Amino acid sequence: MDNLQKAFSVAAPSIIAELKKRSMEGYYFETCSEMVEKILSMLPENASVAWGGSESFKKCGMLSALQAGSYQLIDRALAKTAEEKREIYGRSVMADAYFMSSNAMTYDGQLINIDGSGNRLACLMHGPKEVYVIVGMNKFVRSVEAGIERTRNLASPANVQRLNYKTPCHETGLCADCLSPGCICSHLVITRRSMIPGRIKVFMVAENLGY
Numbered sequence: 016m017d018n019l020q021k022a023f024s025v026a027a028p029s030i031i032a033e034l035k036k037r038s039m040e041g042y043y044f045e046t047c048s049e050m051v052e053k054i055l056s057m058l059p060e061n062a063s064v065a066w067g068g069s070e071s072f073k074k075c076g077m078l079s080a081l082q083a084g085s086y087q088l089i090d091r092a093l094a095k096t097a098e099e100k101r102e103i104y105g106r107s108v109m110a111d112a113y114f115m116s117s118n119a120m121t122y123d124g125q126l127i128n129i130d131g132s133g134n135r136l137a138c139l140m141h142g143p144k145e146v147y148v149i150v151g152m153n154k155f156v157r158s159v160e161a162g163i164e165r166t167r168n169l170a171s172p173a174n175v176q177r178l179n180y181k182t183p184c185h186e187t188g189l190c191a192d193c194l195s196p197g198c199i200c201s202h203l204v205i206t207r208r209s210m211i212p213g214r215i216k217v218f219m220v221a222e223n224l225g226y
């Protein structure tokens with residue numbers, strides 16, 4: 016472990032305690048493989064599983080582990096038409112487990128996320144029985160304001176590059192508070208707590224994941 020990882024590891028117990036106050040569960044791992052192994056041990060066989068767009072979810076090996084397991088995967092990438100996509104979104108809302116990352120997270124246990132269409136955040140807020148949030152240590156910030164700054168000037172411009180949308184931040188790398196057709200910043204959601212205790216589970220790992 017390098018010193019950044021060590022600093023994160025000693026902060027992890029207090030983050031988990033803060034999450035508990037907010038009726039969310041927190042888990043800490045030194046490596047992605049340990050995290051994936053733990054999540055697989057928590058997921059019932061044959062569970063229906065959906066996920067939102069997330070580089071962290073893929074990079075940590077979670078998607079490939081689910082694909083190799085005995086689960087009912089609800090994969091929107093398989094939709095061929097707009098109607099099929101809509102039907103898959105409907106099934107995602109009813110999933111046993113929904114996977115996502117968070118654009119930022121505070122040390123006191125709040126999640127900060129921004130979405131274009133809002134399907135991912137709709138599932139975070141309501142619908143799937145359980146939500147599994149995978150968060151690399153690079154996503155942690157000291158305040159909600161710092162989290163919003165991170166989403167607008169780091170996560171969203173990087174996502175726009177991935178999606179190749181024509182927005183001001185695609186050209187400059189910085190948020191121009193746009194309202195352009197390709198804008199991926201329609202919904203800004205701060206998750207302060209879970210109404211259903213334990214429904215939202217946060218898996219923190221001392222590795223850099225996503226952006």
Ligand code: SF4
Binds near residue numbers: 168182183185199200
């Ligand atoms: S320029 Fe538009 S799309 Fe880019 S980060 Fe700002 S609001 Fe989001």
